[in-house]
Amino acid sequence: MAFDELVKQNLTNWQGRKEWFFNREHTDTYELWYEGRYKRAEIFQKKIIADRLQKDPRVKTLLEFGCGTTRFTRWWHEIGIEATGGDLSPFMLAQGRQLFGGDLVLADSHHMPFRDNTFDAVAFITTFEYYKDPVKVIREAARVGKHGIVFGMMNRNTPKYVRRRMQQMVGKNPFYVTANFYTPKSLLKVIDIALQGEDYTVEWQCTGLPKWFPVQEWHVPVGDFFGVYVKRNQP
Known part of the structure; x- marks a missing residue:
């Protein structure tokens, strides 16, 4: 059986529903988003995440789940963290292998294939929004990541939320x-x-504010994106 057909039969209805990240029409152009219209947004997203995480000097290794094409996975080393990536989409990981020199694993975030406390932290960057059992995923992250959990999230509190849902209703997004x-x-x-x-x-912070706005990050729950760091206070 062809690989594409195998994926179509076994993965396109992951969690009982179709997902865009099993469609090569979308995954093959994913990197272009960040190189185009989202380039500026990415700079501030990384900044607020780094500002939160660098306050915890215990974090030297990190597992990023839902790493996709490894856009953020390739970046963690810039703030002194050794990263490993995990994702369920073979199409995304196939691109990631060409772009990232570290370890990658094909797996489901609800069942992370790692021993307890394998990493100092676990990160979810614009992927946590797609999990049907978020509590289970967080508990898996707490099992695998000893010191903390990082979230980079698309915010519901943004004017763009209405646009996103309108596009969805007419089949354009x-x-x-x-x-x-x-x-x-x-x-x-x-x-x-x-x-x-x-x-x-x-700790959390929002960004993704209009260019004309006097600040680009703030501790107000409004903006296209917010970063969260959960610091676990055990030794």
Whole structure:
């Protein structure tokens, strides 16, 4: 059986629904997004994530799940972190192998194929929105990542949310059909459920504001993107 046909039969309905990241029409052009209209946004996204994470000097290794083409996975070393990538899409990882010299694994984030405390932290960059059981995924991240969990999220609190859903309704944007958009507040509620009983602290920051706005990052829950770091306070 051809590889593409195998993927179509076994993966396109992952979690009981079709997903854009099993469609080569979309995955083959993914990198072009960041090299084009999202280039400026990426700079601020990385900045707010780095600002949160670098406050925890314990984090030297990191697993990024939902790494896709390794756009962010290739960046972690710039802030002194050795990264490994994981993703469920063989199409995304096939591109990642050409772009990233580190380790990559084809796996499901709900069942991470690593021992307890393998990494210092686990990161989800614009991928957590697609998980049907977010509590289970966070608990897996807490099992695998000893010191913390990083989230880079598409924010529900943005004027672009209406545009995203309108595009989806008329069939012009397949990327957000199955996405569950969070706000900082709603994500923190999920984290509280998943890590109930643990000692941890959370820092978050928003960005993705219009160019004309006087600031490009702030601690107000409005903007296209927000970064969160969950710092686990055990030794």
